[in-house]
Amino acid sequence: MFLGILMHKAESAGRELIPVNPASTSRTCPAPECGHISGENRTTQADFVYVRCGYTANADEVGATNVKRAGLVLRKAALAA
Ligand SMILES: [Zn+2]
Numbered sequence: 001m002f003l004g005i006l007m008h009k010a011e012s013a014g015r016e017l018i019p020v021n022p023a024s025t026s027r028t029c030p031a032p033e034c035g036h037i038s039g040e041n042r043t044t045q046a047d048f049v050y051v052r053c054g055y056t057a058n059a060d061e062v063g064a065t066n067v068k069r070a071g072l073v074l075r076k077a078a079l080a081a
Contacts, residue, residue: 020067020071024066025063025067026062026066027041027042029050029052030055030065034053048062
C-alpha cells in the first residue's frame with residue numbers, strides 16, 4: 001500500500017523507485033573490499049565500528065549507503081536483463 005503510493009509519487013515526479021530489501025543493511029560494513037556483516041559492528045544506536053577492518057562511521061549513513069548500493073545493483077541488473 002505505502003509502496004504503491006510512493007511508486008505513483010515517484011512516477012509523477014519523473015523519478016525512479018527501486019524497492020530494496022533492508023535486511024543486513026545496518027549491519028554490513030560499507031568499506032571497499034570488506035562487506036563484513038556482523039551485529040557486533042553496531043556499538044551504539046548512532047555509531048558503528050566494524051569489527052573486522054576497523055572502519056568507523058555514523059550508523060544512519062552506513063544504512064543509507066548500503067540501501068543505495070543495493071538499489072543501484074538491482075537497477076543495473078534490471079537494465080542488463
Ligand atoms: Zn569492514
